[in-house]
Amino acid sequence: MSNAEKDARLACSRLSIDLGALAHNWTYLASKAGTAECGAAIKGDGYGTGLAKAAQALFTAGCRTFFTAVPEEGLEARAAAPEARVFVLGGLLPDAAHLYHQAGLIPVLNCVAEIRDWAAYCASIDTPLPAAIHLDTGMNRMGLTPDEAKALSADTNLLGRFEPVLMMSHLYCGGDPDTAVSARQLQRFKDMTALFPGVPRSLANSAGIFLGPDYHFDVVRPGISLYGGAAMDDGENPMKPVATAEARILMLRDGFKGETIGYGASQTLTRDSRIAILGIGYADGYHRLAGTGGPQGPANAWINGHTVSLLGRVSMDLIAVDVTDVPEDACKRGDWVEMFGPHISVDEVAAKALTIGYELLTGLGRRYRRSYINAPQDNTAR
Template sequence: MTQDPISSRLAPHVKHLSAGDAAIAGSLLTIDLGALEINYADLVEKSGEAECSAVIKADAYGTGLEEAAKTLWQAGCRTFFVAHPQEGARARSTLPDATLYALNGLVGDDTDATMSYYHTHRVRPVLGCYEEIDLWSRYCRSIGEALPCGLHFDTGMNRLGLSKKAAHKLSDAWTTQPPPFTPTLIMSHLACADDPHHPLNSTLLDRFRAIRALFPDIPASLANSAGVFLGPDYHFDLTRPGIALYGGLATSNRPNPMQTVVTLNSRVLSTRHVPKGQSVSYGASEVTKRDSRLAIINMGYADGYLRTGSSSDKRKGARVYIEGYEAPIIGRVTMDLTIIDVTDIPEDAVKRGSWVELFGPHMPIDEVAAIAGTIGYELLTSLGLRSLRRYL
């Protein structure tokens, strides 16, 4: 192949950058695995006598399933939860000896091939309806092996889960004839644990206690992240923290005690002076109220930074942190770019190439999410693939 003459002349003088080189990164997603480990240790302590598991669904809440799973295993975690069977297969490649549960139950066609997928990857489905119980029973009989699984009972979410009536029916039936599978966990889900004073918390606890009494020999689990903070009555045998592991706020109206795990930064591409009375970004939804200095950053909704964080003349949008100062978004967040108002920041502090923190230790993710009309969960799990990932 003939070498390009221009490339040939420049080659001795130019550093050739790879796609993973920070020098050409327009945005940087930093995942602090040390903070993840600290958070897990804190939740282990708060779980008391109960085993503390880890929920690693949705790519470990956007942090990267493999890296998070490996860190949590090294920290002592032995039981993990995913949502889908494919997530379980990914987790199994990193966690050969872990106990893995799939919260969404038997996802896929009602065929032996689907059941075999769970079996092959040793992912325990959490069965939440009679149809799933029948399917798992049929498959276990066909292979002559009582495979493990979880059982999900609905105590008030009205989402997934078997009813209280079903719990009594199964308990009575299994007294005389054990099931063809091995139930290794019974679980339910708290609907309002993020509000510690919500009356439904104690109601759901009482309902789960009644169901648990029907299966006294099977380990039980009720507490999600917020449930861990409700205290030992909610812990049972196994807690299932998710968002708190990754630094998100688990309970409302309280300071967040968890370490920051995820920080999203983006570069300033350029700055410009804009006179008073000029519209900014798509839709002309916001007009400058003064002579302004604006900075354009390399981040948009295609990167997972939500469009609902936009600003307009009618509502204030999200804020960012840059060079020791906070700055507001001005106008709409677009697919690839976001504009911030840096008028109140010294001019020499913000320039092309400056790094902006969209969320992280100085700009808590849950505060950004609240302004965008959502929760930290959505911001984390919406993170795009264009940011260069760096693991600490």
């Protein structure tokens, strides 16, 4: 018996990452972006799918610009795709400019202090290194204010010490196609970037791509859509699912009408029931509110062609599901149950847990037995 087969025997939960679907999603988004370059956000460990594997698959698909959140992610992306540009969205950490330079990382400069530090370092080595400049268009999180941007544009001495290669901002209501917030952000972005003529611009995240060409500019940087999640608040999600989370049935038991199930006695059985106990829980990133105790009611799971509902609260390591209506030969000890994937979307489960697909994906725990399928064969990033 191989080590892989032994691992499979010992796994209570497993996670399958479809790298072919990831590549397909990037190609689809690139086609929607028109003439803009399509980059990729691979922060949060590639939205839970594994940063290095995601970067390699995306590079093979044609992606040449990656966005990470922190320098450690940038180093991993650089190793996985050495020919790509790697931006660090979290900015320039103090006293670390030389480390960014040595690693070939491009900082996204989010405040005046970071700009001064990067400019000073570039001056010290007499080399105008590349950087992106983040503009705050209304989110009040990171980026230069309009007054700071105006002052910077007039400071040719400071700007001349480094090479601005991207002016960027971030949509914060992009998932709502009818909101006026994004339209206001778009105008602010145009006004602020007009101060820096000739520098490429980037505003669109996944949602921004679907808002249309006015938001595309020179570079788009999709995130959640790459990994199969829904970027827009309404309408059909055109993206292919990338991550499939499954749990093994550890045992089957009978429950009787009037009995309660799980912590807090949050659910009372209304009929005699057949119950499957699954080897997964909130320690694996499956949210507690997805169970019966949540205000939206229980999430669904899928087993061998049948949709089933969770029973009771989600525990740290265990979940109960109602398999009363599933034929016995389709629901046996050791069978695998899809918690989310092609039949139960990650966004559907997230909605039951009063959260978003981003949080479920990036919170995937370490106990899953991971496997990667449909990896591109001609991987030039290696």
